[in-house]
Amino acid sequence: MSEREQAYTVEHLVTGREALTKAKRIVVKVGTSTLTYANGRLNLNRIEAIVKQLADLANQGKEMILVSSGAVGAGLAPLGFKEKPKDIAMKQAAAAVGQGILLHMYEKLFREYGHTVGQILLTREDSTHRSRYINLRNTLFSLIELGVIPIINENDVVAIDEVKIGDNDTLSATVASIVEADLLIILSDIEGLYTANPQTEPTATLISEVSTITPHIYEIAGGAGTARGTGGMFTKIEAANIAVNSGVHMVIASGEHSDSIQVIARGEARGTHFVARHTKPHMRKRWMAFGSRLKGSVSVDAGCAKALLQNGSSLLPVGVTAVTGEFHEGETISILFEGEEIARGMVNFSSQDIEQIKGCNSHEVAGRLQVQSAHAEVIHRDNLVVLR
Secondary structure: OOHHHHOOOHHHHHHHHHHHHOOOEEEEEEOHHHHEOOOOOEOHHHHHHHHHHHHHHHHOOOEEEEEEOOHHHHHHHHHOOOOOOOOHHHHHHHHHHHHHHHHHHHHHHHHHOOOOEEEEEEOOHHHHOHHHHHHHHHHHHHHHHOOOEEEEEEOOOOOOOOOOOOOHHHHHHHHHHHOOOOEEEEEEOOOOOEOOOOOOOOOOOEOOEEOOOOHHHHHOOOOOOOOOOOOOHHHHHHHHHHHHHOOOEEEEEEOOOOOHHHHHHOOOOOOEEEOOOOOOOOHHHHHHHHHOOEEEEEEEOHHHHHHHHHHOOOEOHHHEEEEEOOOOOOOEEEEEEOOEEEEEEEOOOOHHHHHHHOOOOHHHHHHHHOOOOOOOOOEOHHHEEEOO
C-alpha cells in the first residue's frame, strides 16, 4: 500500500464517522441528476424520500438546510425542451418555470410531514459583499430559530457568469460555512471519491475518508457529471476545501439510495467523508477566505510556508518569491507554495507594490516604495486563513 493510499484506511473511518452522529446543524445539497429522470422530469419518489429523511432528522431536533439544484431541469418538460438549452435566456426561462414547480413540490411534501419551508435564491454578490453576507447569515439563523427548513438555490433566472457562484456544490459549502454547520452532505449520481475514474479504471476503489485535501486529491477528482448536472467531482473537492477549512465535516454520497442522508447522519459507512479541521475560523475570516472573490496570488519560499503553516505567522515580504494577477490593497488573494494553495488572506499592498518589495526585509519596504512609512506585513496574520 502506497503512502497516499494509507491516508484513507478503514481505521480512520471508525473515529471520523462518530463526529457525524453529533452533528446538530446539517446542510444537504441535492443535485439535478438526483432529482430528475434522464428525460428531465422530476423523480417524485426520490424527492419524497429526501424530504422524508430531512423531516425525520428535523423531528429528532436537528437543524436542517436544503440546497437544491433542479430548477432548470424541472422547467424543461413543461416548456417542451428535451435537453438543457445552451442559450442563456432560454436556460433562465426554464429556471423561472422550474423554480415554482420545484418549490411547490417541496412545500407540499414538507407540509405533509409537518414542516414549514422558506425559499432563498442567491447570486454571487450575496456572499462577496460583506453586508449582504451578514444579512444572509442573519436571515438563515432567524429561519432556523423559527423551525423553518430553508430551501436554497442559486438564482439562475437572473444570474450571469459575472455574478454566478459557479455551481450548487460551491453554493452548499458557502452556505454551510455561513451558518457554521456541523455537517454538509452532497448527494449526486456518484458513490463518492474513488482512487481513479471508476468508469475507465475497473480496479478503482472508493475512498472512505479524506483527512487532508492534497493536490493528489484534486488529481484523482477528474471526470464530469451527467448531461443534466453541472458539478463534476472536481467542483465537489473545491466545495470540500471550503467546508473542511470552515470547520464543517462533508460527505459525498449517491442520491440513488433512498436512505443516504439518514445513514450518514447515523455515522455509518456511505460515500466519502472529508474530515473537518478542529477549529472554525472567525466569521470575518470565513467571509474573507470563502466569500470574497480571489483577485490573484503570491508564491512563497519554504521558510515562509513553514512559518505560516506551523507558527501562525504573518506573511512578510522577505518570503514572497512571485506575484500573479493584478490586485489592490484590501483584496483577497491566494498564497501558494510549490503550486499548492496553502492559505488565503487580505493584502496590505497592491500587486504592483508587492513586485517591488518581494524578497526584501520589512524595514526596507518603505524605502523600496519611496514612502515615509508602510506596513511590515504583506498579509497580517489576523487577515490570513491557513488551508493546510
